[in-house]
Amino acid sequence: MAYSDKVLDHYNHPRNVGSMDKSDSAVGTGMVGAPECGDVMKLQIKVNPLTGIIDDAKFKTFGCGSAIASSSLATEWLKGKTVDEALTIKNTDIVNELALPPVKIHCSVLAEDAIKAAISDYKIKQGADVAALAQAH
Amino acid sequence: MKPIYFDNHATTQLDPRVLQAMLPYFTEMFGNAASRNHAYGWEAEEAVEKSRGQIASLIGANSKEIVFTSGATESNNLAIKGVAEMYAEKGNHIITAATEHKAVLDTCKHLEKKGCRVTYLPVMGDGRIDMEMLQSAITDKTILISIMYANNEIGVLQPIAEIGKLAKERGVLFHTDAVQAVGKVPVNVISDNIDLMSITAHKMYGPKGVGALYVRRKGPRVQLTAQLDGGGHERGMRSGTLNVPGIVGLGEACAIAKAEMAEESKRLSGMRDRLRAKFEAALDEVFINGSMEHRLPHNLNMSFAYVEGESLLMGINDIAVSSGSACTSATLEPSYVLKALGLGDDMAHTSIRFGLGRFNTDAEVDYVADKLISVVIKLRELSPLYEMVKEGIDLSKVQWTAH
Ligand SMILES: Cc1ncc(COP(=O)(O)O)c(C=O)c1O
Numbered sequence: 001m002a003y004s005d006k007v008l009d010h011y012n013h014p015r016n017v018g019s020m021d022k023s024d025s026a027v028g029t030g031m032v033g034a035p036e037c038g039d040v041m042k043l044q045i046k047v048n049p050l051t052g053i054i055d056d057a058k059f060k061t062f063g064c065g066s067a068i069a070s071s072s073l074a075t076e077w078l079k080g081k082t083v084d085e086a087l088t089i090k091n092t093d094i095v096n097e098l099a100l101p102p103v104k105i106h107c108s109v110l111a112e113d114a115i116k117a118a119i120s121d122y123k124i125k126q127g128a129d130v131a132a133l134a135q136a137h
Numbered sequence: 138m139k140p141i142y143f144d145n146h147a148t149t150q151l152d153p154r155v156l157q158a159m160l161p162y163f164t165e166m167f168g169n170a171a172s173r174n175h176a177y178g179w180e181a182e183e184a185v186e187k188s189r190g191q192i193a194s195l196i197g198a199n200s201k202e203i204v205f206t207s208g209a210t211e212s213n214n215l216a217i218k219g220v221a222e223m224y225a226e227k228g229n230h231i232i233t234a235a236t237e238h239k240a241v242l243d244t245c246k247h248l249e250k251k252g253c254r255v256t257y258l259p260v261m262g263d264g265r266i267d268m269e270m271l272q273s274a275i276t277d278k279t280i281l282i283s284i285m286y287a288n289n290e291i292g293v294l295q296p297i298a299e300i301g302k303l304a305k306e307r308g309v310l311f312h313t314d315a316v317q318a319v320g321k322v323p324v325n326v327i328s329d330n331i332d333l334m335s336i337t338a339h340k341m342y343g344p345k346g347v348g349a350l351y352v353r354r355k356g357p358r359v360q361l362t363a364q365l366d367g368g369g370h371e372r373g374m375r376s377g378t379l380n381v382p383g384i385v386g387l388g389e390a391c392a393i394a395k396a397e398m399a400e401e402s403k404r405l406s407g408m409r410d411r412l413r414a415k416f417e418a419a420l421d422e423v424f425i426n427g428s429m430e431h432r433l434p435h436n437l438n439m440s441f442a443y444v445e446g447e448s449l450l451m452g453i454n455d456i457a458v459s460s461g462s463a464c465t466s467a468t469l470e471p472s473y474v475l476k477a478l479g480l481g482d483d484m485a486h487t488s489i490r491f492g493l494g495r496f497n498t499d500a501e502v503d504y505v506a507d508k509l510i511s512v513v514i515k516l517r518e519l520s521p522l523y524e525m526v527k528e529g530i531d532l533s534k535v536q537w538t539a540h
Contacts, residue, residue, distance in 0.1 A: 011448070
């Protein structure tokens with residue numbers, strides 16, 4: 001199978017590999033996929049509490065080159081966006097940017113799911129924080 | 138630069154000596170081996186008969202027992218369908234195994250639609266069939282046992298002599314797909330009690346598109362219903378003008394294998410063992426798939442846990458190997474052979490098959506080992522699974538969001 005130059009670039013130089021502290025209230029973590037299916041993505045965002053902007057994003061992915069590239073690209077796009085802007089990232093944007101063939105579209109879907117899962121985790125944490133604050137008072 | 142070729146179970150490079158033997162039969166010696174009236178025919182026939190003798194001599198057969206075909210897919214089809222049709226009055230039951238090549242499995246599936254009953258034996262964790270299970274699968278309707286000599290993915294050798302003995306005792310014909318074994322390990326149709334055996338030239342440094350079926354002539358005399366109608370070549374079992382250059386190549390490949398097999402298998406198993414040792418010394422969580430004891434000398438099949446196979450292949454694009462990962466197969470299903478061993482899909486996705494061959498060198502082994510190790514380490518830094526395992530998380534207890 002031939003890979004697009006962009007997929008190769010992300011595979012050879014993955015951006016933003018790593019992990020952030022899951023318990024940090026400013027960090028949202030999304031983990032999607034399953035080992036039996038051949039791909040698992042973990043995507044994390046860190047949101048600046050003052051600006052509401054995603055300051056940092058990290059990923060780790062078990063999966064084929066296109067899955068690695070999709071999640072690497074997602075972290076690039078997430079940085080600098082607000083949480084609401086981040087929710088507008090669509091899997092088709094990833095497909096177009098990376099020139100993914102039809103058999104690899106599921107990789108982009110997984111990346112979109114990972115973004116949504118990370119944001120949802122972050123929002124739940126924020127809600128919980130507000131609740132915890134309210135209780136403390 | 139072309140990639141280093143470590144995929145010798147898929148096909149092998151033509152040996153230059155084989156090519157030399159074939160060349161005249163493309164040009165000045167172009168006769169039809171069935172032409173009985175002139176020298177062109179006679180020299181072609183002579184070349185075909187020489188090849189028959191070279192093949193027979195490698196496998197302990199008589200040259201009259203060799204039927205030329207277009208390759209092992211055809212040999213398997215001819216053996217299994219030919220027996221099923223010829224012996225239909227005696228019975229309709231065939232026994233085979235879950236890890237067979239598609240050329241056997243799909244032939245059996247075809248026969249099931251025509252009213253045959255087929256038992257697909259499971260294999261044990263080491264890839265071998267259970268002899269007791271085979272024994273109890275035989276009924277008075279069983280006409281054929283078809284079990285491969287060596288598997289093309291994991292290189293595991295089946296207990297062929299035991300199967301042959303059992304088949305003979307029970308009066309059942311025994312076919313073996315010996316494509317991966319012939320020329321690599323000693324194969325003898327007499328001592329192994331084999332009645333039918335498929336071989337192909339391109340897995341033993343010969344050309345593609347030519348193979349043979351061994352068909353026993355004595356004790357018992359095996360008969361087959363031909364699958365191609367035509368001029369009645371090959372004692373009526375396989376019509377069609379013989380591929381003389383290909384047949385010459387197959388014969389030469391057998392002669393070379395007979396002369397060099399002992400030496401070559403020692404050399405290749407040494408290289409294979411070194412490759413394995415390097416992986417095991419440098420990496421944790423690597424696993425061998427299939428029996429190491431009953432195995433072809435040149436095969437290694439390993440799972441590099443927590444690293445998906447296709448991403449691994451992408452990092453070693455200057456090395457030609459194959460993976461059991463779904464992403465690399467047309468069906469998007471991980472290897473059915475590895476699953477038959479009881480491997481979970483997760484481990485099948487991380488497997489790589491190494492097939493060493495005649496033209497590989499020690500330097501290539503070192504290069505492949507070092508390269509693969511560095512890519513596995515890099516991809517494990519990227520792997521959320523590896524990170525979780527290192528944190529002490531039991532992956533089997535995690536609630537995954539399957540998609
Ligand atoms: C075990 C086995 N059987 C049969 C075949 C088919 O052989 P051929 O390519 O000659 O049709 C192969 C090769 O792909 C094989 O590995």
